[in-house]
Amino acid sequence: MFKTARRGLIKGAVAAMVMGLGLSATGTYAQAETTLKIVPHSDLKILDPIWTTAYISRNHGYMIYDTLFALDESGNIQPQMVDTVTTSDDGLTITMTLRDGLAWHDGAPVTAADCVASIKRWGSKDAMGQKMMSFVDSLEATDEKTITFKLNAQTGLVTLALAKPSSNVPFMMPERIANTPSSEQISEFIGSGPFVFNQEAWEPGTKIVYDKFEGYVPRSEPASGLAGGKVAKVDRVEWLPIRDQQQAVNALKAGELDYIEGLPHDLLPLVEGDENIKLVDFNPAGNQFTFRFNVLHPPFDNPKMRQALLYALNQEDFLQAQIGNADYYKACKAMFGCGMPFETDAHMDGLLESNFDKARELIKEAGYDGTPILLMHSTDLAVLTNLAPVAKDLMEAVGLNVDMQSMDWQTLVARRAKKEAIADGGWNAFITSWTAGDLFNPVAMAFLNSSCETALFGWPCDEKIEGLRDAFARATTKEEQLKIVEDVQGAWFEYPTHIHLGQWNQATATRSNIDGVLPTGAAVFWNISKN
Amino acid sequence: MFSYLLRRLLATIPVMLLVAVFVFMLLRLTPGDPAAIIAGDYANDAQIAEIRSKLGLDKPLPVQFMVWLGNMFQGDFGESFFYKKQVGELIAARLEPTLSLSLLTIILTVCIAVPLGTLAAYRQGSWLDRGIMGFSVLGFSLPVFVIGYILIYVFSIQLGWLPVQGYQRISDGVGGWLLRLILPSVALSVIFVAFIARMTRTSVLEVLGEDYIRTARAKGQTESKVLMHHAVRNAAVPIVTVIGLSFAILIGGVVVTESVFNLPGLGLLTVEAVLARDFPTIQAVILLFSFIYVLINLAIDVSYTLLDPRIRY
Numbered sequence: 085m086f087k088t089a090r091r092g093l094i095k096g097a098v099a100a101m102v103m104g105l106g107l108s109a110t111g112t113y114a115q116a117e118t119t120l121k122i123v124p125h126s127d128l129k130i131l132d133p134i135w136t137t138a139y140i141s142r143n144h145g146y147m148i149y150d151t152l153f154a155l156d157e158s159g160n161i162q163p164q165m166v167d168t169v170t171t172s173d174d175g176l177t178i179t180m181t182l183r184d185g186l187a188w189h190d191g192a193p194v195t196a197a198d199c200v201a202s203i204k205r206w207g208s209k210d211a212m213g214q215k216m217m218s219f220v221d222s223l224e225a226t227d228e229k230t231i232t233f234k235l236n237a238q239t240g241l242v243t244l245a246l247a248k249p250s251s252n253v254p255f256m257m258p259e260r261i262a263n264t265p266s267s268e269q270i271s272e273f274i275g276s277g278p279f280v281f282n283q284e285a286w287e288p289g290t291k292i293v294y295d296k297f298e299g300y301v302p303r304s305e306p307a308s309g310l311a312g313g314k315v316a317k318v319d320r321v322e323w324l325p326i327r328d329q330q331q332a333v334n335a336l337k338a339g340e341l342d343y344i345e346g347l348p349h350d351l352l353p354l355v356e357g358d359e360n361i362k363l364v365d366f367n368p369a370g371n372q373f374t375f376r377f378n379v380l381h382p383p384f385d386n387p388k389m390r391q392a393l394l395y396a397l398n399q400e401d402f403l404q405a406q407i408g409n410a411d412y413y414k415a416c417k418a419m420f421g422c423g424m425p426f427e428t429d430a431h432m433d434g435l436l437e438s439n440f441d442k443a444r445e446l447i448k449e450a451g452y453d454g455t456p457i458l459l460m461h462s463t464d465l466a467v468l469t470n471l472a473p474v475a476k477d478l479m480e481a482v483g484l485n486v487d488m489q490s491m492d493w494q495t496l497v498a499r500r501a502k503k504e505a506i507a508d509g510g511w512n513a514f515i516t517s518w519t520a521g522d523l524f525n526p527v528a529m530a531f532l533n534s535s536c537e538t539a540l541f542g543w544p545c546d547e548k549i550e551g552l553r554d555a556f557a558r559a560t561t562k563e564e565q566l567k568i569v570e571d572v573q574g575a576w577f578e579y580p581t582h583i584h585l586g587q588w589n590q591a592t593a594t595r596s597n598i599d600g601v602l603p604t605g606a607a608v609f610w611n612i613s614k615n
Numbered sequence: 616m617f618s619y620l621l622r623r624l625l626a627t628i629p630v631m632l633l634v635a636v637f638v639f640m641l642l643r644l645t646p647g648d649p650a651a652i653i654a655g656d657y658a659n660d661a662q663i664a665e666i667r668s669k670l671g672l673d674k675p676l677p678v679q680f681m682v683w684l685g686n687m688f689q690g691d692f693g694e695s696f697f698y699k700k701q702v703g704e705l706i707a708a709r710l711e712p713t714l715s716l717s718l719l720t721i722i723l724t725v726c727i728a729v730p731l732g733t734l735a736a737y738r739q740g741s742w743l744d745r746g747i748m749g750f751s752v753l754g755f756s757l758p759v760f761v762i763g764y765i766l767i768y769v770f771s772i773q774l775g776w777l778p779v780q781g782y783q784r785i786s787d788g789v790g791g792w793l794l795r796l797i798l799p800s801v802a803l804s805v806i807f808v809a810f811i812a813r814m815t816r817t818s819v820l821e822v823l824g825e826d827y828i829r830t831a832r833a834k835g836q837t838e839s840k841v842l843m844h845h846a847v848r849n850a851a852v853p854i855v856t857v858i859g860l861s862f863a864i865l866i867g868g869v870v871v872t873e874s875v876f877n878l879p880g881l882g883l884l885t886v887e888a889v890l891a892r893d894f895p896t897i898q899a900v901i902l903l904f905s906f907i908y909v910l911i912n913l914a915i916d917v918s919y920t921l922l923d924p925r926i927r928y
Contacts, residue, residue, distance in 0.1 A: 127887065129697035129698055129891065130653065130697060130699075131699075135653075136653060136654065136655040136658075137654070137655030137658065138655045141655075209662075251655065267665050267666075267669070268669070269699060271699070287708060287879065288695075288698040288700060288705060288708070289698075289705075289709075289879060289883065289884060289887055290782075290879035324781075324877075326780065326877045327874050327877070327883070327886075328874055328875055328877065330764075331767075331779065331780050331875060331876070331877055332780075334767055334768075334771065334772060334779045334780070335779040335780050335781075335877075337772060338771055338772060338775065338778070338779045340778060340779055340780065340781065464890075491646070492647075492890070494647045494652055494890060494891065494892055495646040495647050497647075497648070497651045497652055498646060498647045498648035498651045498652075498892075499646065500651075501648065501651050501660065501663055503660075537660075538659055538661070539659070540659060541660075
């Protein structure tokens with residue numbers, strides 16, 4: 085009796101102490117009304133989405149900035165901050181009027197001068213922006229709300245480039261911020277997007293906080309892709325980078341988190357079948373694995389050797405080895421992505437089917453002398469790890485001598501920038517992955533840029549491809565553009581710059597009370613509600 | 616004593632300088648280019664070179680070193696390449712979780728390991744002794760992340776008693792702070808309990824065989840008094856040394872635990888900085904770890920004089 089009473093007393097005392105301390109598994113934070121807690125695909129380090137092409141900075145951009153145009157779910161260009169667009173009869177003057185009610189997070193109205201400065205900064209940094217600006221004679225704010233482009237030639241590139249969905253996205257910033265040279269990072273983070281960056285609450289490496297922008301006036305159209313009304317349906321979004329994805333899954337299952345961006349495929353079985361969790365895909369167009377050549381050094385300085393790989397490789401082996409689950413990948417011969425606006429199989433017959441005989445024939449014709457091919461193998465990004473060994477096997481099957489060197493991704497990033505000979509730290513090939521939004525046309529696709537010195541690492545150099553990219557930029561109709569895309573694939577076959585190794589998707593896991601994830605191609609958080 | 620302390624503190628200067636040179640050179644010799652990482656996937660050669668120049672990485676190494684050293688003497692550890700924040704600020708924000716975790720772990724460890732080790736020595740050869748030593752072997756053998764995952768599965772996912780991950784600052788409430796540190800400190804303390812319990816057992820065993828213990832017993836003192844006043848006290852010097860070193864190891868070695876439990880401490884900061892080649896942050900964190908090691912060693916040495924009156928400096 086006494087023992088029972090004493091135990092009761094002890095329990096009571098412990099309970100009182102626990103309550104006094106405010107112990108609870110959910111913590112004692114003062115929370116905003118509705119807080120969406122998400123695990124982004126990586127930590128946000130750089131806050132200037134024009135300075136870097138990192139996807140996490142792009143996603144940060146979508147939180148706080150807005151764009152003049154955007155692509156809808158079907159890949160069509162729609163006005164976003166813009167109300168009306170008019171093009172002169174000769175096609176050389178484009179006038180855009182901003183819609184009413186646009187305001188910066190500091191309360192100032194958005195003006196055409198702000199947008200002009202933003203376009204100029206982006207246009208000096210981004211490859212597609214540079215191409216667009218090459219058509220621009222003058223770009224001016226002709227009044228508070230009107231932006232006027234005077235062009236030196238007709239082009240369909242202006243609105244297409246301003247609707248660019250992935251890095252670098254032409255985000256609009258106040259003029260004083262956009263006047264920062266593109267070689268320097270901005271230090272003030274004021275946008276006109278649906279969320280405000282809460283700089284005081286930012287804990288680098290730990291927590292990034294965005295609050296709903298009460299002054300945002302969304303478009304009246306329903307949200308579609310990156311276009312339409314951007315309605316913030318939660319009061320706060322917290323990005324909580326967690327390195328250990330297994331732990332992120334545990335926290336999601338325990339209800340501590342609402343959303344994990346891009347769940348690794350091997351962790352899917354842990355959440356499949358859990359009624360509290362659902363899987364969504366905000367990027368149905370997916371991603372594309374890409375094999376990149378360095379054309380500066382033998383043997384890939386010879387286009388025939390690169391063509392040999394077009395025959396030697398096949399997409400299924402790579403996709404099977406890396407993704408494994410057929411629900412999350414598809415072989416796709418279209419360079420510009422399946423399900424994308426410029427999808428075509430032109431000039432792809434017989435390629436990417438592991439036709440070893442044809443590959444050996446081309447290697448023989450190229451006079452390959454057994455020079456070792458230095459293939460860089462990234463080991464610390466789970467989504468790339470298994471690809472290089474597959475490439476090595478397939479290349480060796482056609483008689484190539486492959487020296488596969490394993491390294492962490494950051495070492496690879498540093499090495500791929502080196503033009504030196506292999507013996508001095510150079511390289512021949514590596515494999516990476518792009519999101520479909522980066523590949524959707526010949527101007528946007530960075531690996532197709534064949535402008536020699538100014539091309540991306542790998543430095544392809546081909547006048548024909550460059551001529552076709554220019555022609556694409558000049559084209560003003562979709563039909564014209566599609567025809568050029570077909571020709572581009574033909575030119576690419578003659579002068580391969582890279583090889584696409586198949587399309588893959590990645591599920592995002594959310595709690596089942598989360599609704600409204602949009603198919604945008606990037607992780608955006610407007611339209612999402614927490615019920 | 617004062618002159619001893621002064622001498623030891625002065626001796627830290629060349630040590631820290633050597634560490635500084637070593638860390639600086641090691642980082643520059645490591646493959647990887649922070650400019651290429653910052654620039655992102657689309658950047659061309661010119662853009663990378665421009666960033667490299669902005670970061671001062673295009674200057675000769677001796678110049679870079681002297682600039683860094685000069686700034687450090689003025690208390691400026693530089694700016695993180697990535698976060699564009701002062702490294703001192705970043706470190707200050709990460710100190711609290713690491714120190715909290717280390718302190719709680721070491722308190723838990725001492726409270727469990729010293730009594731266990733003493734008991735094992737006192738009951739040498741008994742089932743209790745074997746049981747404790749068996750646990751000790753197990754504690755050594757289990758990696759901390761395995762223990763962490765098991766604890767999370769049982770206490771967070773199955774029972775829902777404790778949070779899976781995350782940290783709450785002590786200023787936001789002691790309760791939440793403690794709650795989030797229970798699992799990580801228990802997971803981390805297992806290996807240290809195993810280590811210190813063994814060490815305590817060995818030291819106490821050695822002392823228990825001394826003549827003065829026999830004399831104390833012959834004088835009719837109780838066993839508890841013999842054990843606490845004579846045995847443990849005389850065995851304290853090696854035990855305190857191990858506890859001190861364990862604390863130093865904890866501060867610099869909680870990377871895995873911080874990663875498993877998503878605690879935003881110095882360990883995670885170091886890993887992130889290394890992966891991103893954030894030179895200023897790595898350099899400052901390693902210097903800080905070295906300085907903490909030196910200070911803890913000094914504290915251990917000073918503690919000897921309190922534990923053993925025969926030791927004088």
